[in-house]
Amino acid sequence: MTDALQMAKRTVKELLEAGLQVTPEALSTMLANPNLASLVISRIRDAGGALVLTEDDIKKIVEEGGAQKAASINTPSKEEEPKATPILELKPALTASEVDEEFEVVMDPTRVIGTSGTLDDFVNYFKDRYMRLSNLLLKRGDVKGAHKTSEVGKFKEARVIGIVKEISKVRSGSMTIELEDLDGTVSVLIPVTLADKARNLMLDQVVCVEGKKNGSYIVANNIIWPDIPFDHKPRRANDPVIAVFISDTHFGSKKFMEKPFVRFIEWLRGERGDEKIRALTKQVKYLVIGGDIVDGVGVYPDQEKELAVEELYTQYEVAASYLERIPDYVKIIAIPGGHDATRQALPQPAIPREYGEPLYEIGVEVLGDPAYFKIHGVEVLCFHGDSLNDVMATLSIDPHHPEKAMVELLRGRHLAPIYGSTPISPEPIDLLVIERVPDVFHCGHLHVNGQENYRGVVVINSGTFQDQTDYQRSMGLTPTPGRPYIINLKDFWVAQLDFTGD
Ligand SMILES: [Fe+2]
Known part of the structure; x- marks a missing residue:
């Protein structure tokens, strides 16, 4: 048997074993590229999909594979040469100061929220969550014709969309869940063969379960999340402008890392690095801040001992005193986090002027949490991430890999799926449903920094500029301060900067 034939047989076997169907064109693309089948299978598995793969899907996976991880760039002191030669290519000449800003708010909760928080509000909130997520599920080709829980008895095979109300582990690795829709509930047995998929299930998520009826319950043979569609076409900017992403600056905290932050500002001002790095700086048009701008006051017991600045308004003045040194042509967009001066329950309105005036005065675009906006045509979903602890604890995700928990939020298309420990305000519209694909x-x-590319969505957690706190030390959590991400909005080249060294 020739090598080519052996290779072809191996590829077909791999695909069959993975349960994937492919179009003839997609198969010939894979046969022409010896290691492609393994990459495709692993991506599809990660994404939880079971699809008929087309040639376009494979092209997309290949493209994503090439942009999987961010490049790493040291930003040396004014005098020094770079510690390591960064993987940098000079982009077409562009000076961000000569390019018009293109900024559009798509969704800011500040303008839509308002609830009294009554029991009725909570009932309506969950109805709205169910309806929005089931509509997203029904857009999938493989979820058409789903049954209501009340109809399940009429069919041998059923497909039900519901909120996961209970999850119970039973012997030998299988589990049972209770699915609830607007009609009632149904029990689902998830056999051990689906254990790999089922371990991503979280309470209060809306999913579709397919399976066979057995008495009063369904024996599942598939679980489908709303997920990010494979055919999502990421939007790209026409100009190679760069957006910088930072978070959790915690101005006012004794642990705020001033030196790295000053280096960061100097970099934005074009005062650091060699020719290549300065050329990069010139392309920066946007700075996005993901919340916890200040450390706040009274956020946890005895916080005053940890504060360098004890007055909330003054903390924002300090923040503004640093941020105002950033060149005027860089648009700054900021959302709040749990330490900022706004309500804690999600969605959070923007920091009010009463406290955040210094930010408004220097022209920062102050939005709520979560916020959707477009910069140069590229849609960003910025969410502080209060629910990530819950997701990590529930799914046993290593806290040093926040991007894995973020991918789970995308898979379930909800920013705070588990109701309970993350405070949620029962708004008439569930603004935490990820209705738009960013x-x-x-x-x-x-x-903690983390980065991933999930079905064409760049997933980034931009870490912090605060040193390890006593609480984090006691929890064994090692932060990764001073390492923002940058994204070229035209070609989606992602890099991580490092301002920790002199
Ligand atoms: Fe924080």
């Missing part, structure tokens, strides 16, 4: 999904909150 091009960039940016979070902070965990103080």
Whole structure:
């Protein structure tokens, strides 16, 4: 048997074993590229999909594969040469100061929220969550014709969309869940064969379960999340402008890392780095801040001992005193986090002028949490990330990999799926449903950097500028301060900067 034939047989076997169907064109593309099948299978598995793969899907996976991880760039002191030669290519000449800003708010909760928080509000909130997420599910080709829980008895095979109300582990690795829709509930047995998929299930998520009826319950043979569609076409800017993403600056905290932040500002001013790095700086048009701008006051017991600045308004003055040194042509967009001066329940309105006046005065675009906006045509979903702790604890995700929890939020298309420990305000519209597919999904909150590319969405957690706190030390959490991400909005080249060294 020739090598080519052996290779072809191996590829077909791999695809069959993975349960994937492919179009003839997609198959010949894979046969022409010996290691492509393994990459495609692993991506589809990660994404939880079971699809008929087209040639376009494969092209997309290949493109994403090439842009999987951010380049790493040291930003040396004014005098020094770079510590390591960065993987940099000079982009077409562009000076951000000569390019008009293109900024559009798509959704800011500040303008829409308002609830009394009654029991009726909560009932209506969950109805709205169910309706919005089931509509997203029904857009998928493989969820058409779903049944209501009340209809399940009429069919041998059922497909039900519901909110996950209970999850119970039973013997031998299988589990049972209770699915609830607007009609009632149904019990679902998830066999051990679906255990890999089922371990991503979270309470209060809306999912579709397919399976066979057995008495009063369904034996599942598939679980489908709303997820990011494979055919999402990421939007790109026409100009190679750069957006910088930072989070959790915690101005006012004794642990605020002033030196790295000053280096960061100097970099934005074009005062650091060699020719290549300065050329990069000139392309910066946007700075996005993912919340916890200040450390706040009274956020946790005895916080005053940790504060360098004890007055909330003054903390924002300090923040503004640093940010105002950034060149005027860089648009700054900021959302709040749990330490900022606004309500804690999600969605959070923007920091009010009463406290955030210094930010408004220097022209910062102050939005709520979460916020959707477009910069140069690229849609960003910026969410502080309060729910990430819950997601990580529930799914046993290593807290040093926040991007994995962020991907789970995208898969379930909800920013705070588990009701309980993350405070949620029962708004008439569930603004935490990820109704729009963003091009960039940016979070902070965990103080740990992470980056991923999930079905064409750039997922970034931009870390912090605060040193390790005593609480984090006691929890064994090692933050990654001083390492913002940059994205070229035209070609989606992602890089991580490092301002920790002199
Ligand atoms: Fe924080």
